[in-house]
Amino acid sequence: MGILIQHLKKYKKEAFFSIFLVVIMVASQLWQPKLLQNVLEAILNDDSEKMQQTGIYLIGIAAIGLIAGILNTITAAKVAQGASADIRESAFRKIQTFSFSNIEKFSAGNLVVRLTNDITQVQNLVMLSLQSLIRIPILFIGSFILALMTIPKLWWIIIVLVVLVFLIVKFTFGSMGKHFGIIQKLLDRVNGLAKENLLGIRVVKSFVQEENEEKRFSAVSDDLTKHTITVGTLFSIMIPSFMFVANMATVAAIYFAGTMVKADPAVIGAIASFMNYLMQIMMSIIIGGMLMMMSSRAFISLGRLQEIMSTEPDITYDENAPMVDLPGSVEFKHVTFTYPGDEVPTLKDISFKIEPGEMIGIVGATGAGKSTLAQLIPRLYDPTEGEVLVGEIDLKKMNKKNLRESVALVLQRAILFSGTIADNLKQGKKDATQTDMERATGIAQAKEFIEKRAEIFDAPVAERSSNYSGGQKQRLSISRGVIGDPKVLILDDSTSALDANSEKLVKEALNKELNDTTTIIIAQKISSVVKADRILVLDDGHLVNVGDHRTLLKESPVYQEIYETQKGKEA
Numbered sequence: 010m011g012i013l014i015q016h017l018k019k020y021k022k023e024a025f026f027s028i029f030l031v032v033i034m035v036a037s038q039l040w041q042p043k044l045l046q047n048v049l050e051a052i053l054n055d056d057s058e059k060m061q062q063t064g065i066y067l068i069g070i071a072a073i074g075l076i077a078g079i080l081n082t083i084t085a086a087k088v089a090q091g092a093s094a095d096i097r098e099s100a101f102r103k104i105q106t107f108s109f110s111n112i113e114k115f116s117a118g119n120l121v122v123r124l125t126n127d128i129t130q131v132q133n134l135v136m137l138s139l140q141s142l143i144r145i146p147i148l149f150i151g152s153f154i155l156a157l158m159t160i161p162k163l164w165w166i167i168i169v170l171v172v173l174v175f176l177i178v179k180f181t182f183g184s185m186g187k188h189f190g191i192i193q194k195l196l197d198r199v200n201g202l203a204k205e206n207l208l209g210i211r212v213v214k215s216f217v218q219e220e221n222e223e224k225r226f227s228a229v230s231d232d233l234t235k236h237t238i239t240v241g242t243l244f245s246i247m248i249p250s251f252m253f254v255a256n257m258a259t260v261a262a263i264y265f266a267g268t269m270v271k272a273d274p275a276v277i278g279a280i281a282s283f284m285n286y287l288m289q290i291m292m293s294i295i296i297g298g299m300l301m302m303m304s305s306r307a308f309i310s311l312g313r314l315q316e317i318m319s320t321e322p323d324i325t326y327d328e329n330a331p332m333v334d335l336p337g338s339v340e341f342k343h344v345t346f347t348y349p350g351d352e353v354p355t356l357k358d359i360s361f362k363i364e365p366g367e368m369i370g371i372v373g374a375t376g377a378g379k380s381t382l383a384q385l386i387p388r389l390y391d392p393t394e395g396e397v398l399v400g401e402i403d404l405k406k407m408n409k410k411n412l413r414e415s416v417a418l419v420l421q422r423a424i425l426f427s428g429t430i431a432d433n434l435k436q437g438k439k440d441a442t443q444t445d446m447e448r449a450t451g452i453a454q455a456k457e458f459i460e461k462r463a464e465i466f467d468a469p470v471a472e473r474s475s476n477y478s479g480g481q482k483q484r485l486s487i488s489r490g491v492i493g494d495p496k497v498l499i500l501d502d503s504t505s506a507l508d509a510n511s512e513k514l515v516k517e518a519l520n521k522e523l524n525d526t527t528t529i530i531i532a533q534k535i536s537s538v539v540k541a542d543r544i545l546v547l548d549d550g551h552l553v554n555v556g557d558h559r560t561l562l563k564e565s566p567v568y569q570e571i572y573e574t575q576k577g578k579e580a
Contacts (some may be wrong), residue, residue, distance in 0.1 A: 037074025118201030134307035155284035335400025337527035370538025373547035
C-alpha cells in the first residue's frame with residue numbers, strides 16, 4: 010500500500026472532496042425510503058398537501074444525491090487516473106535505472122504486464138474505493154438501523170438476510186482470491202510467449218514451427234482460461250444466490266407485515282420503506298464483497314509493483330563525482346566476471362591497458378567472453394572481481410553522465426527506436442546539428458541511402474526499424490555511436506551485416522575522422538581487426554595473447570587456429 014498512499018497524497022484535496030460527496034450521496038439514499046414512507050402514509054390518510062410537500066422533498070433529495078454521485082464519479086476518476094499514471098511513470102523511471110541483470114531477473118514481458126495490467130487493477134481499486142469505501146459501511150449501518158426503526162418486529166428477517174448474504178460473499182470471494190495471483194502470473198507468461206513469437210516470426214515460419222508455437226501458446230492460454238472460467242463460474246453462482254436471498258427476504262417481509270396490518274394499518278406505508286432498506290443492506294454487503302475481491306487482486310498487483318520500486322539497481326553511480334575531461338585510456342586490473350546465476354566465470358583474471366587513440370581488436374572463439382568484456386567498459390555490468398578504469402578513473406567512482414559522454418557502445422544487433430532518423434541520431438548527442446548528423450552518417454557510410462529519401466534525416470523509422478535492412482540499421486547504429494565524438498568507441502561485431510567494401514570504407518573513415526578516439530573492435534573475422542594496433546586474443550574467458558597481427562601469427566596457437574580456419578573458409 011505504501012506506493013499507492015505515496016502517490017495519492019498529490020490528490021488528497023480531490024480525494025477528500027470525493028469522500029464528502031459520498032457522504033451526501035449516502036445520506037440522500039438513506040433518507041429517500043423514509044420520505045417514500047411518508048408519501049404512502051399521506052396517500053392512505055388522503056392528505057394531499059403533505060403528499061405534495063413530501064414529494065417535492067423526495068425529488069429534491071434525489072436530485073442532490075444524483076448531482077453528488079456525478080461529481081463523485083468525476084473526482085474519483087481524476088484521482089484514479091492521475092495516481093495510476095504517476096505510479097506507471099515512477100515504475101518506468103525506476104526500470105530505467107535497472108542494470109541488465111535486473112531486467113533479466115524480471116524479464117521484459119513481465120515488466121510490460123506490471124506496467125499495464127497491474128496498474129489497471131490498482132486504478133480500478135482507487136476508483137471503486139473513492140466511490141464505495143466510505144459509502145458501504147455508512148449505507149450498511151444506516152440501512153440496518155433505519156430498517157429496525159421502520160418495522161421493529163421484523164428484526165429477525167434483517168439478521169437472517171445479513172448472515173446468508175455474508176456467507177455467500179465469504180464462500181465465493183474467498184474461493185476467487187487464490188485464482189487472481191495465478192491469473193496475473195499466467196498473463197505474464199502469455200505476454201512473454203506472444204512477444205517472443207512475434208519478434209521471432211521469421212524463424213518460426215522459416216522452420217515451419219507454427220504448430221509447435223500454437224501448442225506452447227495454447228497450453229498457457231488454456232490454463233489462463235481455466236482459472237478465468239473458475240472465477241466466472243463463481244460469479245454466476247453468486248449473483249442468482251443474492252437474488253434468491255433478496256426475493257425470499259422480500260416475500261417474508263410482505264407476508265409477516267401483512268399479518269400486522271389488521272392491528273396497525275400504518276404498516277402498509279412502512280413495508281415499501283422496509284424493503285428498500287433490506288435491498289440497501291444486501292447491496293452494501295455485495296458491493297463490499299466485490300470491493301474486497303477487487304482489492305485482493307489489486308493488492309497482488311500492488312505487491313508486484315512494489316517489488317519493482319523496492320528493487321535496488323545492481324549498478325549505482327556516484328552522482329557527486331566531478332565531471333572531468335577523460336583521456337581515452339582503458340584498463341582492466343585482474344577482472345573476473347560471472348553472470349548472475351552462473352557458477353563458472355565468463356571472464357577470468359583479465360588484465361590489460363589500452364592507451365588513448367589506439368585501435369584494439371578483440372578476437373576469440375564463440376563463447377570466449379568478447380562481448381562480455383565489451384559490456385564491462387560502458388559499465389552495463391560490474392566485474393565480480395577486479396577493477397575497470399576509463400581515463401585512469403575506476404568506473405565505480407565516475408558519474409553516469411561523464412561515462413556516457415566518454416564511452417559509446419555499438420552492438421551487433423542494431424536497435425533503433427520508432428520515430429525519425431534524426432531522433433535516433435540525437436540519442437548519441439541530444440543537441441546534434443545537421444552538420445553533426447551529416448558527418449556521423451558519412452563516417453558510417455549511411456549517407457548514401459539517407460540522401461535518397463525525400464525527408465533525409467526526418468525519414469521515418471518504423472517499429473523495430475522494420476523499414477530498413479540489416480546493413481542500413483548497423484550503419485545508422487554506428488552513426489549514433491560516433492556522433493558524440495566519444496573518447497572510447499566500442500564496435501561489438503557491428504559491421505557483420507556490411508559487405509566487405511562497406512566495412513572497409515567504415516574502418517577507413519573511423520581512422521581518418523576519429524584518429525584521437527580509442528577504438529575497440531570486437532570481431533568474428535580476423536580480417537576486421539588485421540590493421541589494429543594490437544589484438545587481444547581470448548580463449549575460454551582467459552586473455553591468452555596480446556600483439557599485432559604478425560606477432561600473433563607467429564606466437565599464438567589460438568590466433569593461428571582461428572586464422573587458418575577462416576582462411577580455409579575463404580578459400
